[in-house]
Amino acid sequence: MLLTLRVPRSRLCLGRQQHRRLLASTAPEEAKRQTTQHPLQLEINGNTYPTDSWTNVTPKILSHLGLNKHLQRDHPLSIIRQRIVNYFYGAYRNQRGNPLFSVYDQLSPLVTVQQNFDNLLIPIDHVSRQKSDCYYVNREHLLRAHTTAHQVELISGGLDNFLVVGEVYRRDEIDSTHYPVFHQADAVRLVTKDKLFERNPGLELFEETWSGSLADPKRILPSSKCMDQTKQPCHTLEAVKLMEHEMKHVLVGLTKDLFGPRIKYRWVDTYFPFTQPSWELEIYFKDNWLEVLGCGIMRHEILQKAGVHQSIGYAFGVGLERLAMILFDIPDIRLFWSNDSGFLSQFSEEDLQNLPKYKPISHYPQCSNDLSFWLPANVEIDAGFSANDFYDLARTIAGDVVEQISLVDKFKHPKTGKTSLCFRIVYRHMERTLTQAEVNEIHKHIADASVEAFNVQIR
Numbered sequence: 001m002l003l004t005l006r007v008p009r010s011r012l013c014l015g016r017q018q019h020r021r022l023l024a025s026t027a028p029e030e031a032k033r034q035t036t037q038h039p040l041q042l043e044i045n046g047n048t049y050p051t052d053s054w055t056n057v058t059p060k061i062l063s064h065l066g067l068n069k070h071l072q073r074d075h076p077l078s079i080i081r082q083r084i085v086n087y088f089y090g091a092y093r094n095q096r097g098n099p100l101f102s103v104y105d106q107l108s109p110l111v112t113v114q115q116n117f118d119n120l121l122i123p124i125d126h127v128s129r130q131k132s133d134c135y136y137v138n139r140e141h142l143l144r145a146h147t148t149a150h151q152v153e154l155i156s157g158g159l160d161n162f163l164v165v166g167e168v169y170r171r172d173e174i175d176s177t178h179y180p181v182f183h184q185a186d187a188v189r190l191v192t193k194d195k196l197f198e199r200n201p202g203l204e205l206f207e208e209t210w211s212g213s214l215a216d217p218k219r220i221l222p223s224s225k226c227m228d229q230t231k232q233p234c235h236t237l238e239a240v241k242l243m244e245h246e247m248k249h250v251l252v253g254l255t256k257d258l259f260g261p262r263i264k265y266r267w268v269d270t271y272f273p274f275t276q277p278s279w280e281l282e283i284y285f286k287d288n289w290l291e292v293l294g295c296g297i298m299r300h301e302i303l304q305k306a307g308v309h310q311s312i313g314y315a316f317g318v319g320l321e322r323l324a325m326i327l328f329d330i331p332d333i334r335l336f337w338s339n340d341s342g343f344l345s346q347f348s349e350e351d352l353q354n355l356p357k358y359k360p361i362s363h364y365p366q367c368s369n370d371l372s373f374w375l376p377a378n379v380e381i382d383a384g385f386s387a388n389d390f391y392d393l394a395r396t397i398a399g400d401v402v403e404q405i406s407l408v409d410k411f412k413h414p415k416t417g418k419t420s421l422c423f424r425i426v427y428r429h430m431e432r433t434l435t436q437a438e439v440n441e442i443h444k445h446i447a448d449a450s451v452e453a454f455n456v457q458i459r
Helices: 009-025 028-036 076-091 147-156 237-259 300-305 320-327 333-337 387-401 436-454
Strands: 041-044 047-050 102-104 110-112 141-143 161-169 181-192 265-272 275-285 288-298 311-319 367-374 402-412 419-427
Touching (some): 076 181, 237 288, 237 311, 387 436
Antiparallel strands (some): 181 311, 367 419
C-alpha cells in the first residue's frame, strides 16, 4: 500500500549513504539531547523564544515549518484546498458577484496559549492542553493544534466570512493515518439580525432575558454545561435553527461537491468547547461511516472576546489529509510529505474536478522489530512516562522510515513492581526496500537512545 519506484542503482546507493549519515547524526547522545534537552532559546521564523520546562518541540518537527504542502502546485493537498476554497467562493457572493469569503493560508503556525486554548474557551484541565498532546515552544507558545486558533484575531480585525488553511501539529500515535503534522481548513461565517431575519424582521437573535454582558473571561464552563444541543442561553431558538439550516445546507453541498451527489451522509451530535450546539458530518464510504468534518454554532463568548456583540455565527473544520486519502485512495499519510516524482506526477491542478486514484507501482516489504524495556521504579505509562515521548524519539532517529508503532504488551512484575512495556515498531521505506541489517541498526539506535532519554532497562 506504499509508493514504490524502480530506482537506478546509483540512486539506491545514495539513499543508503544518506540514511547512514542520518543514523550517524542521531546517535543516542544526540537523540537524547534533541528529545529531552533543549537550548536556552529557539529561533523560529526569525524570532527568538526562551525555552523552559514546557519545551518539547523537536528539531524533526520544526523542520516541517515553511514546507506549505497545501500550497505546493499539483500536490493533492493543494488540490483539496482549492476545491474547498472554490466551493465557498461560489456558495457566498456579494451583490456585485464577488466572493464573500477571504482566505488566509500562510498564517504563522506559532501561536500563544491564549490563541490556541483560552480564546476558544477550552478548559484549563482539558486533555488537549497537556504536553503529551501538543508541541510547546515554551509555557506561553506552541505550534498550533488547530487552525481555529486564529478565529479571535481575524474576527477582531473586522472579518465576518473567512477560511484559514494551514498545517497543525499534534503529538499522536504512529500509523498509516496519523502524522504529527497535518493540514486543516477552518471557516467562520457571521451574520447580523438584519441579514439572518431579512424575511422576518420581527425576530431577534438574542433572548429578551439575556443581559448581553460580557462573560467573565476567566470563567470557562465545564463541558457538561456546553453540551445542550438545543441552543446557548443567549440565542433565540429561531436564530439557532436558521443558522443551523444554512450551515448544514452549505456543508452538505461541499460534501456532495467532493464525493458526488449520491454520497450517503448523516449528522451526529458531538461536543466542541468552542461551538454549541455541535455536530460531526459522516459519510458512508466502503461499508463504513467516516467522519469528514466538525461544525457548530459559535459560542457567543468567543465573539464577545473579539468585540462582536450583535452577530451569530457558525464555524467548521476539516482535515485535508483525511479528505485526500479518501478521494485519491492514498493509503499512507506519510506519502503527503514525499517529494518523489513517482508520487507527485500522478496529480495535476489542470483539472480540479478530475481526482485520479493513486496507483502504487509495487509494494516494498515491512520489517517489524519489537522493543521491550522496564520502566524505572515507581514510573508508569502516562504517569511519568508518555508513549508520545517515545514516538517522538523514534521519529527523531528514524524519520519517516517508521511506519507504525504499537504498544503490544504491558506487564507489571509482582515482586519488583516495575512495569515492562513492549512496543512493536514497523519499518518501511517509502522508495526502496530496507534490508534487515539496516533495520536492526536503526532499531539499536532507538533502544540505546531510550535508555539514555528515559532511564529504562532493555529486556
